[in-house]
Amino acid sequence: MADVNVSSLPISPKQGQKTDDSQGNEGIPAVELIELLFFAYRDFVGDADELLARLGFGRAHHRVVHFVNRHPGMRVADLLAVLKITKQSLGRVLRELVDNGYVVQKAGDSDRRERLLYVAPKGEELARQLVALQTRRFARALNECGPGARDAARKFLASMIDPEQRAEVERLIANANGKK
Amino acid sequence: MADVNVSSLPISPKQGQKTDDSQGNEGIPAVELIELLFFAYRDFVGDADELLARLGFGRAHHRVVHFVNRHPGMRVADLLAVLKITKQSLGRVLRELVDNGYVVQKAGDSDRRERLLYVAPKGEELARQLVALQTRRFARALNECGPGARDAARKFLASMIDPEQRAEVERLIANANGKK
DNA sequence: AAAATAAGTCAATATGGCTGACGTAAACGT
DNA sequence: ACGTTTACGTCAGCCATATTGACTTATTTT
Incomplete structure (x- = not known):
């Protein structure tokens, strides 16, 4: 799977640019941490991508299913605030999830303008699988540490x-x- | 900036889904770590976004400038392997960086088919600023820890x-x- | 009754990916 | 020396995710 050949890149001429900041945390240039976070996050989200792709979904659907599962009954406005996207961006993704039976909407009890969001059983199962995948990565990493x-x-x-x-x-x- | 109102989300009915894995690392459900990584990474990349947007660049340009700066003289093929994107995707981004004087290309010495990549002074300065922004976040976080x-x-x-x-x-x- | 709010939608646009096909120059192999 | 492979670039078209702006509908608030 995607075996790259990055061996033998040229060596940087400028030696370790420390940019350090004391406090008992010397010794590792921050640029190293920056790159590790970049690669760690790429693999972290990559876990879910394959499963999602098989369902015709993307990362946007992942985020919606995850947060709706964690906060059943949240309003659309709440979801927009958490994801920091616009209502137009959410529109298509949410519609697809609802149309395919992963998410259901119910009018609010006290305010019937609100469309409270809940995961359907299908959506809960998907959220569970996605969390399980990423939990596995955390478990492995933390055990190593x-x-x-x-x-x-x-x-x-x-x-x-x-x-x-x-x-x-x-x-x-x-x-x-x-x-x- | 972007003051959201996520207060008073409903409380999840299902109590902490442990999914735990022993090894002296109990006590924090992994779903919590998953969400913290999501938010941490969002803010981490957000640091750079504002600076890049002012130059008309996006995250793709960031990654290219960063890695070319760190590995002067790398080949296009190496960059593609690191970023795991296709040569067509890189095309536009690299062209813009070259056209605007952030990156320069030189034919390889031993193999003149190769276009070795280097940052121009402008690109080095941009890379430096971007690293500085993200270093600041790491420094603050690590000092707190x-x-x-x-x-x-x-x-x-x-x-x-x-x-x-x-x-x-x-x-x-x-x-x-x-x-x- | 008027205004504000929650949500949805239409249209146009940007960005960053992708596949497939093709071209050019240089290096390699027989 | 010729044919193949390699490194790179590019054209064309597509998809997913995001944006802004304008507008509608239903409902609540004032």
């Missing part, structure tokens, strides 16, 4: 989020987890 | 890469770092 890696990764990833947005994301996750 | 976070993050990110691809990525990074 040894004990404590999970907490460290959680803290690191949260810290990478824009400070102004972090509280909101944490709230989102806590809500979906059932706020235990 | 305390000592040792850098090594932990490096190990974690590397472990998230497909095992079959990891050696190749490590080689790529080592080469660019000057193989010290």
Whole structure:
């Protein structure tokens, strides 16, 4: 599968551009971390792509199914805010998911203008499979890193989020987890 | 900028779906890590987007400038292998970068069919600015996580890469770092 | 009754991918 | 020396995902 031949690239003439920042975190130029995150994320999303492609879906459908599954009854406006896309962009994707029986919409109880979003059984199963795929990658990686890696990764990833947005994301996750 | 209103999403009825995997890494459902990585990566690439947009460039240009800067003299075929895109997809992006004086091409010395890629001063400056932006995010995050976070993050990110691809990525990074 | 809100839709456009087909120049193999 | 392969580029057409702007419909709010 996609066996590339990147061997023997020329060696960069400029030696390790440190750009360092103390605080007990010296020694690894940040550009290295930047590239690792790039490759890690590419493989991370790649897990889901094959499964989605077999259903005729793309990453946009993935995101919708995932968040609707995690937040049953969310409004369209909420979904737009989470995904940070426009309503026109969501339109086609949501319609396809509804038409194919992955997502259902119900008018709001107190406000009947709202179309509350829920996953149908098909959608829940798809979301479950997608989470399972990506969970497997995390499990493998964290096992390789040894004990404590999970907490460290959680803290690191949260810290990478824009400070102004972090509280909101944490709230989102806590809500979906059932706020235990 | 983009102040969303995601407050008060409904609470998920199904409690924390553990999907756990022992090894001293219990306690955080993987779905939480999945979402944190999603949001972290979105903000991570978002850093560059604004700067690129001002130049009329997109993420595709970012990747090209970055890797050409890190691997001066790389061949077009090497770049295609790293980015895993087709030569037709690269075509327009590379042409724009060359036309606007960010990247230069030189015929190979021993094989004159090759068009070796180099950043022009303009391209080097752009690459530097982009790395600086993303370095700033890493520095802030790692400082928040305390000592040792850098090594932990490096190990974690590397472990998230497909095992079959990891050696190749490590080689790529080592080469660019000057193989010290 | 008027205004604001939630959602959906139409149209046009941009970006970044893809496949297939073809062309050119240079290197390689027999 | 000739034919094949390689490295690169390009034309044409397609798809997926996103954008902005304008407009409609239903419903709630004021």
